[in-house]
Structure formats: structure tokens, C-alpha cells
Amino acid sequence: MYIDHIHLDGYRNYQNADISFSEGINIITGGNAQGKTNLLEAISYLSSARSFRIRGDKSIINLNSDNFRIKAHIVAQGRESNIEIISKRTGRKQIYVNGIWQKTSAGLSGRFNTVLFCPEDLQLIKGSAGERRRFMDAAICQLRPKYAAALSEFTRLYEHKTRILKDHREKNSLLSVLDDFNIRIAKVSSEIIIHRALWCKRLNEIAPAIHGDITNGSEKLTLQYKTIKTMEDPSALNRQQIFQALMEDQIAHKFIELDAGQCLSGAHKDNIMICIDGNEARIFASQGQARTAALSLKLAEREINYNDCGEYPVLLLDDVLSELDSVRQDFVLNRITDGQVFITCCEGSELTEKTNGNIITVKQGAII
Numbered sequence: 206m207y208i209d210h211i212h213l214d215g216y217r218n219y220q221n222a223d224i225s226f227s228e229g230i231n232i233i234t235g236g237n238a239q240g241k242t243n244l245l246e247a248i249s250y251l252s253s254a255r256s257f258r259i260r261g262d263k264s265i266i267n268l269n270s271d272n273f274r275i276k277a278h279i280v281a282q283g284r285e286s287n288i289e290i291i292s293k294r295t296g297r298k299q300i301y302v303n304g305i306w307q308k309t310s311a312g313l314s315g316r317f318n319t320v321l322f323c324p325e326d327l328q329l330i331k332g333s334a335g336e337r338r339r340f341m342d343a344a345i346c347q348l349r350p351k352y353a354a355a356l357s358e359f360t361r362l363y364e365h366k367t368r369i370l371k372d373h374r375e376k377n378s379l380l381s382v383l384d385d386f387n388i389r390i391a392k393v394s395s396e397i398i399i400h401r402a403l404w405c406k407r408l409n410e411i412a413p414a415i416h417g418d419i420t421n422g423s424e425k426l427t428l429q430y431k432t433i434k435t436m437e438d439p440s441a442l443n444r445q446q447i448f449q450a451l452m453e454d455q456i457a458h459k460f461i462e463l464d465a466g467q468c469l470s471g472a473h474k475d476n477i478m479i480c481i482d483g484n485e486a487r488i489f490a491s492q493g494q495a496r497t498a499a500l501s502l503k504l505a506e507r508e509i510n511y512n513d514c515g516e517y518p519v520l521l522l523d524d525v526l527s528e529l530d531s532v533r534q535d536f537v538l539n540r541i542t543d544g545q546v547f548i549t550c551c552e553g554s555e556l557t558e559k560t561n562g563n564i565i566t567v568k569q570g571a572i573i
């Protein structure tokens with residue numbers, strides 16, 4: 206899977222740029238604030254119609270434009286296709302695949318997969334459970350259109366239920382639909398939990414080995430998917446059992462939820478518990494340990510993607526190699542000999558000499 210051409214119009218500091226890429230390694234270089242990360246962001250945007258840096262599109266649109274347009278030519282499973290996304294300051298974003306309008310971003314699922322690793326990924330280890338949920342959601346959405354659809358349905362129902370829990374005192378009649386919402390939420394959540402449990406199981410089969418390699422066997426990484434307390438190992442349960450457990454948990458929380466005015470039971474609180482040598486990494490890991498663990502997770506995500514699709518997703522490495530010592534840099538570069546890779550680095554980085562990849566130099570939102 207690779208992208209061979211992108212056209213950016215009004216995207217961040219790119220006013221009108223046409224850029225071609227190599228199928229292998231692409232090094233994006235240039236001074237600070239020239240558009241290296243912006244270019245990576247635009248490539249990753251094609252896989253989910255979402256920025257990895259910010260929610261919503263408003264700040265992505267060039268300050269002097271009313272909209273942005275990304276057009277890309279990609280090759281996946283030996284087939285060529287064109288993706289076009291237009292986002293305006295006002296109105297809904299439009300997504301086209303081979304000229305055909307897509308109702309939602311779920312229409313992009315599985316077409317162009319990317320795995321990104323950037324300095325902020327430290328939060329994957331050190332941040333709240335929300336960071337880890339976003340990680341697995343983004344990864345699974347790329348593989349399973351059904352999951353992406355279930356997730357948007359869940360968000361819709363969750364917001365609706367929250368409104369009921371908040372407003373029921375003023376409007377008592379709202380309570381009559383609460384039970385129905387609980388059933389619908391439990392149904393869509395069981396779909397989500399099945400996918401998350403399976404994906405985390407696969408992640409736990411791959412990431413520890415990579416982490417062992419990077420640390421030369423000196424650290425042991427373990428992962429465990431966590432959902433509502435009554436489900437200890439959701440990967441061992443079937444859909445009906447998961448639905449049942451979710452229903453019981455919602456019933457048990459009904460009065461506390463009504464009292465608190467918020468949803469307390471459900472898949473929106475899921476987490477991946479990450480441990481290094483048996484200790485919870487969120488609390489105990491050092492900076493270097495956390496960075497290495499995050500990298501192991503991302504490279505494992507790439508392997509899962511490969512096992513699933515038969516080809517590697519596009520790997521986007523933003524500014525991360527510069528933070529690794531040369532042994533770890535070489536390890537990463539040696540591990541990613543297959544598939545298309547984008548690496549950003551600052552001007553003058555020795556990486557540009559170490560590689561025989563395609564070098565792209567950006568300056569003020571243009572390629573030189």
C-alpha cells in the first residue's frame with residue numbers, strides 16, 4: 206500500500222502543492238515551521254478524514270482560505286484509486302473515492318492505512334485511558350468499516366443518553382426512553398468490545414517481542430484490555446454474554462447515573478493496561494521506557510495491519526528518530542525495510558546521509 210502523489214490546496218501552510226513520493230522510504234526535511242509535520246498530517250488525514258493533531262478541521266484550513274482540498278493517488282492491493290477530501294469553514298466535509306461521494310468517513314476505512322509515530326505518543330503510555338482508546342479505535346477503524354460505524358453509532362447514543370441523564374429532572378418524560386437507550390447502547394457496545402478485545406489480544410502477541418528486541422531483552426512489556434469490571438476476559442466471551450454483562454452493569458448503575466447526570470457504565474471508559482516488568486507503565490515508566498513502549502505498540506499495530514491486509518500500512522514517523530540513540534535508530538530503520546515510510550527530520554540531520562530514500566525538502570509550504 207502506498208501513496209504516490211498528493212495535491213494540497215489550502216491545507217495549513219500549503220497553498221497549492223503537488224508532491225510525488227517514492228514507494229519506499231521518503232525523508233521529509235527542512236527547517237523548523239516549514240511544513241514537515243503538516244505534510245505528514247495531510248497524508249494521515251487520508252486514512253480517517255481526521256487530523257492526528259487536533260479535533261475538527263477549522264485550524265487546518267489555511268488562514269487565508271475558506272476551505273482545504275486534499276487529492277491523492279494511492280495504490281492498495283495492486284489497485285489504484287483516488288481519494289479527494291474537501292473541508293469548508295462552513296458546511297460538512299465531502300469525501301470522494303474514485304469520484305464517488307462517501308456518506309461518512311467510514312467510507313475510507315481499509316482503503317489507505319497509516320500508522321503514525323510522533324513525539325506526543327508518549328501520552329499513549331503516560332496519558333489517560335482516553336489516549337489508549339483513541340489509539341485502538343483509530344487502528345481498528347482502519348481495518349474494520351463495521352467498527353467505525355459502530356463507534357459513531359455509540360457516540361450518538363452516548364450523547365443522547367447523557368442528555369437524558371442531565372435533563373430528566375426538568376423533563377420527567379425523558380425517562381420513558383432510557384431503558385430503550387440502554388439496550389441499544391449495550392448492543393453497539395458489544396460489537397465494539399468484541400473488536401477491541403480481539404485486537405488487544407493480537408497486540409499482546411506482537412508488541413512484547415518488539416519491545417524485547419529494542420531493549421535487548423532487558424524489559425518485559427505486557428498489555429491487557431480492560432472494560433467494565435464484571436468482564437475479566439472479554440476475549441473469552443461471545444456477543445450475547447458481553448451484551449448480558451453490559452445490560453447488568455447498566456442496570457446496577459441506573460440510579461447512580463440518574464443522580465450523577467452522566468453515563469458511568471459502558472465502553473467509553475475502556476483502557477489498555479500497559480505494564481513494564483509487571484509495573485503499570487503510566488505511573489512507573491521513565492521517559493525513555495515510555496517512548497520505547499509507545500514505539501513498540503506502533504510497530505506492532507503495523508504488523509497487525511500487515512497480517513490482516515497482506516500489505517504494510519504506510520508508516521509515518523514524525524521527528525522521532527532524532528530522539529533515539531543511534532542503536533535504536535538503526536533498529537527502527539532495519540525493522541522497516543518493507544512498505545512505504547515517511548520520516549521527517551530537521552535540515553542537516555545525518556539521517557539524510559544514512560538513507561538511500563527519496564529526499565523531499567520543504568520550505569514555507571512548498572517543495573524545493
Ligand SMILES: Nc1ncnc2c1ncn2[C@@H]1O[C@H](COP(=O)(O)OP(=O)(O)OP(=O)(O)O)[C@@H](O)[C@H]1O
Nearest residue numbers: 217218237238239240241242243264265266267268
Ligand atoms: N491553518 C494554517 N494556515 C496557515 N499556516 C498554518 C496553519 N496551521 C499551521 N500553520 C503553520 O504551518 C507552519 C509549519 O508547521 P509544521 O508543524 O508543519 O512545521 P514543521 O516543519 O514540522 O516544523 P518543526 O521542525 O518545528 O516540527 C507553522 O509555522 C504553522 O504556524
Ligand SMILES: [Mg+2]
Nearest residue numbers: 241242243524
Ligand atoms: Mg514538525
